[in-house]
Amino acid sequence: MGSVIEREHSATGSMALGQWAVIGMCMLFNMINGLDTLATAFVLSSLSAEWALNGFQQGILLSASLIGMASGSTFAAPMADRHGRRPLLLASLLLSGTTMLLSFWAQGPWSLALLRALTGIGVGATLVGANVLTYEHASLRRRGLAISLQSVAFALGVSLGGLLAHALNETVGWRYVFLAGGSFTLAAGLTGALWLRESFEFLAVKSLPAQQADHRPALSNVATNSPVPSLASQRLFGRGYRQHFSTRQWRETISLATAFFLVMFCFYFVVSWTPTLLVQTGASETHGIKGGMLLNTGGMLGALLLGLGANRYGSRQLLLGFLLLNAVLMTLMVPATQVLSLAIGMGFTLGLLLNGAIAGLYILAPQIYGTGERASGVGLVLGLGRLGSILSPVVAGVLLDAHWSSQALFTFYASSLLLAALAIAWGRGGTEERAGRSRN
The missing domain is CATH 1.20.1250.20 (MFS general substrate transporter like domains)
Structure with a gap:
């Protein structure tokens, strides 16, 4: 892991290979998110033809994942402050990957809409987890670049996902777009389970005894001279959003x-x-x-x-x-x-x-x-x-x-x-x- 001094130095100095590896894995997660988010849009014409969908049903299918993403960001992502960024990411990838696979067997628009909403919850939580983990692993000098790369990865995932979806939709059918997306998502989750590491900053805060919480800042804040909340305020999960x-x-x-x-x-x-x-x-x-x-x-x-x-x-x-x-x-x-x-x-x-x-x-x-x-x-x-x-x-x-x-x-x-x-x-x-x- 390295010493505390080394980690504090990395907050402002050059970034080690391990830091870039975590940022790279978060980019991989966001690329997969790009495909998972717009999977329905990629195959909507085929869905409409097979199930004779009206405009309202098409709108529901397109909105389901967006509603799920809003719910995942708001209600699922906060668990990362209690259990850690890594567990949240892995659980979210498991949820979105599993529901993408189950979409392969969807029998109608309403069952697919439900599965798309659940996929959206996983994607929304993953987006937050990847953003926070990237922020806490990147050095102060490279944080802007590291976080913007997550946006680049999402857009790249949309582009590549669109090409893949077009090829699959035209050859084997729309269901295989969801099958491919789910397989990629679960493979990314397995990669994270093997190599993704937790935020040192989160671990440092969780390990501080209450009497020291007001005197030892989190590692990334050493470089910024910014105020750090006490441990009491750090552990407000479950008390609503009043602290924000x-x-x-x-x-x-x-x-x-x-x-x-x-x-x-x-x-x-x-x-x-x-x-x-x-x-x-x-x-x-x-x-x-x-x-x-x-x-x-x-x-x-x-x-x-x-x-x-x-x-x-x-x-x-x-x-x-x-x-x-x-x-x-x-x-x-x-x-x-x-x-x-x-x-x-x-x-x-x-x-x-x-x-x-x-x-x-x-x-x-x-x-x-x-x-x-x-x-x-x-x-x-x-x-x-x-x-x-x-x-x-x-x-x-x-x-x-x-x-x-x-x-x-x-x-x-x-x-x-x-x-x-x-x-x-x-x-x-x-x-x-x-x-x-x-x-x-």
């Missing part, structure tokens, strides 16, 4: 949860409607699909760029810049569709900025909370944010029924990014950034 709305951190919790909600609200509109908008303005369906792929490719680049720049420029400042620029570009998206190459380039840039903003939120979230409350805090913020992704297509549908134009829709959703920027500006930022400002 205490005098010390209510403002950060509300600002970050609001920003997550608004960004996810906009993200799912852009992902859903940009390819369709391209087709409606005269592009071929192939160009529309390529536009959607470029949106995702831009997203991976955006997350990576924000992670690389977070340490130099501050993740909060970059996040604000990404949000404001994205809001401006969204209002120009509809006029840009008059020129196909410009529209595709605009879609790529929107994906870059939106996914970069999401990566920035993932970087900020674990900074706000102490070790013993970090998983529940991040889970709460992510869970509330997922509500934005659930409401987004519903709101868009209502506005379309009210005969809103494409320009009005994009302007409306752009305003959510402006509100998200205001929420971030109103918050105080993460503990690491506050500590950095105090030292300057």
